[in-house]
Amino acid sequence: MERIGPLLLVEGRNKSKVPFSRSLYINCQDKVLIDTGAEPEALVNLKLQYGVDLIINTHYHPDHTLNNHLFKDTPTWINPIEFKTARSVDSIAKLNGIYQEWGPSGVELFRKSVPKEWTENLSNISGCYQYEKEYRFGDVNVIFLHTPGHTKGFSCPYFPDLGVVFVGDYDMTTFGPWYNGTDGDIEEFISSAKRLLSLDVDTYITGHQKGVFSKQEFHEAMYRYLEIINRRDQEIESLVKKGLNFNELVRIGIFYPKESLKEPIFQTWERVGIRKHLERLNLTVPGANNEYLITS
Numbered sequence: 288m289e290r291i292g293p294l295l296l297v298e299g300r301n302k303s304k305v306p307f308s309r310s311l312y313i314n315c316q317d318k319v320l321i322d323t324g325a326e327p328e329a330l331v332n333l334k335l336q337y338g339v340d341l342i343i344n345t346h347y348h349p350d351h352t353l354n355n356h357l358f359k360d361t362p363t364w365i366n367p368i369e370f371k372t373a374r375s376v377d378s379i380a381k382l383n384g385i386y387q388e389w390g391p392s393g394v395e396l397f398r399k400s401v402p403k404e405w406t407e408n409l410s411n412i413s414g415c416y417q418y419e420k421e422y423r424f425g426d427v428n429v430i431f432l433h434t435p436g437h438t439k440g441f442s443c444p445y446f447p448d449l450g451v452v453f454v455g456d457y458d459m460t461t462f463g464p465w466y467n468g469t470d471g472d473i474e475e476f477i478s479s480a481k482r483l484l485s486l487d488v489d490t491y492i493t494g495h496q497k498g499v500f501s502k503q504e505f506h507e508a509m510y511r512y513l514e515i516i517n518r519r520d521q522e523i524e525s526l527v528k529k530g531l532n533f534n535e536l537v538r539i540g541i542f543y544p545k546e547s548l549k550e551p552i553f554q555t556w557e558r559v560g561i562r563k564h565l566e567r568l569n570l571t572v573p574g575a576n577n578e579y580l581i582t583s
């Protein structure tokens with residue numbers, strides 16, 4: 288297990304790739320576990336060996352709340368926005384674009400497909416932390432930066448004294464930035480990225496794949512990562528110029544590999560993502576409107 292001062296990096300399965308993620312364990316007098324997407328065996332071992340006093344979720348996504356259910360009697364906090372908006376299946380369906388794209392019948396199908404454990408993981412959440420406030424766990428200071436864009440409530444735990452920030456889904460993967468829920472926002476994603484780059488830190492820890500980045504590595508990776516947003520813009524713009532309508536656009540595979548678009552949830556996120564770029568580019572295409580867009 289990699290260690291940075293009092294912080295232990297707990298790996299998730301398959302290099303912490305989605306649908307798993309990396310957890311961060313603060314090993315001081317107060318034992319705090321940030322995100323629960325790591326290997327359940329490793330998490331249970333930590334609990335047995337040192338204990339876990341508090342669980343913190345950076346945001347509500349299932350790969351970051353994955354094993355909340357292993358800590359039933361432990362206080363579990365999430366960010367204040369998602370404490371209000373992301374704790375029922377109906378609200379999750381809205382935040383993921385299910386209602387916007389497919390209406391009530393889609394929500395009904397989604398409800399049947401949600402694993403029992405995920406609802407359990409969300410119902411485990413008992414409170415929320417405040418953004419931008421300095422918390423002291425043992426001798427470790429942490430501030431939960433509000434860094435919206437990936438989701439509205441997304442936060443990055445920042446350890447000013449250690450010169451470390453846990454950037455979670457600013458994961459620097461080749462997939463690129465993810466803002467494909469209805470609560471995701473491209474402009475906010477970019478401005479939160481800039482804020483992360485401006486921090487006085489030596490070490491960035493991502494929630495998926497590579498993990499530990501030096502300041503310089505992270506700055507370079509972020510440049511390439513944000514470039515993917517421009518690439519998506521350009522691809523969509525040229526397809527629209529060729530005359531593709533919305534239903535044709537969403538079958539190309541701008542975000543997800545074409546073959547994975549058979550999966551309803553990927554298809555939904557593909558549609559939501561393309562809508563965001565069309566809006567950003569100020570483009571309208573035939574077939575993009577539906578009755579649920581107005582009511583969602």
Ligand SMILES: [Zn+2]
Nearest residue numbers: 346348437456
């Ligand atoms: Zn996420």
